[in-house]
Each structure stands twice: as C-alpha cells, then as structure tokens.
C-alpha cells in the first residue's frame with residue numbers, strides 16, 4: 779500500500795475516533811445529561827478538523843478522485859457526489875465552529891440548536907467516511923500503478939497529522955488524552 783493511501787486510511791480511523799469524542803461531549807447538551815460539556819475539548823476537536831482533515835485529507839482525496847474520474851470508473855457518479863460533499867463538509871465545519879465560538883464568547887445559543895447542529899454535522903462526516911471506505915477506497919488498490927502513485931505523491935505533498943501523529947499545539951495534548959481515555963472507557967464497558 780502506498781504511504782499516501784495508508785495515511786488516508788489512517789485518517790479515516792482517526793477521524794472516526796474524533797467524531798466519537800465530539801459526539802460524547804455534545805451529548806452533554808442533552809436535557810437529561812448529568813455532566814457539563816467541556817467546551818475546550820469541542821473547540822479543539824473542531825480546530826483540528828479545520829487544520830488537518832479540511833486542509834489536507836479532503837484536498838488530497840480530490841486529487842486522487844479526479845484521477846479515478848479520468849479513468850471513468852463505474853463509481854464516477856458517487857465520486858462526484860463525494861467531491862461536492864467535501865465542499866459542504868468544509869463549510870459546515872466552519873459554521874459549527876463559529877456556533878461553538880459564539881458560546882465561548884458568552885452569546886446565547888440554545889442547547890437544542892447546538893445539539894441538532896452538531897449531530898447533523900457528525901452524521902454528515904460519518905456517512906461520507908463510510909461511503910468512501912466502502913465504495914471508493916478499494917479502487918485505490920486496483921486502479922493505480924506505482925508510477926501513478928509516484929505522480930500523485932508529487933501533487934499531494936505529505937503532511938503530518940498535528941493531533942494523532944505529531945502534536946503541534948499544546949491544547950491538542952488534552953484532546954489526545956481525552957480521546958485515549960474515552961477509548962479505554964469504551965473497552966472496559968464491552
């Protein structure tokens with residue numbers, strides 16, 4: 779497996795974990811929650827999505843998806859839809875980030891608006907990941923020669939994941955620990 783392909787797969791795995799963390803924290807806005815939401819964790823998670831998946835993961839996929847479209851693969855219609863979703867996801871990340879930023883600045887936003895907006899956002903991200911995993915990622919195994927991967931590598935330019943790989947910000951340490959603790963908790967409850 780080429781290192782770019784491996785990184786994209788790893789990103790999906792990590793993004794899934796991050797969305798679970800976001801979902802866990804967002805659940806605190808539910809009326810029967812016994813815990814107060816940790817706004818710093820929510821803002822760090824959204825900051826990470828804007829910094830890495832929105833800036834590297836989706837644009838890199840777009841480069842690969844364009845090549846698949848040129849090959850006229852039978853999944854082309856879905857691939858075009860996924861590219862449109864990339865634009866939508868980037869826009870929605872910005873919007874949900876602004877919403878939680880206004881909470882941090884003490885603006886009044888109803889818990890219902892936060893809960894509904896964040897749940898829709900998480901669902902959009904998850905269904906996008908699932909479609910890519912099921913229908914498009916397997917094509918990367920079969921459609922590209924080594925020479926083509928080399929060309930892709932020149933276009934994509936690898937980048938370090940600033941949370942799961944090489945933590946670039948102090949606040950990501952706390953988020954990373956939170957994600958690990960949540961995973962541990964989930965394993966203990968199985």
Ligand SMILES: [Fe+2]
Pocket residue numbers: 836839860864906910
């Ligand atoms: Fe994508």
Ligand SMILES: [Fe+2]
Pocket residue numbers: 790835836839907910
């Ligand atoms: Fe993806």
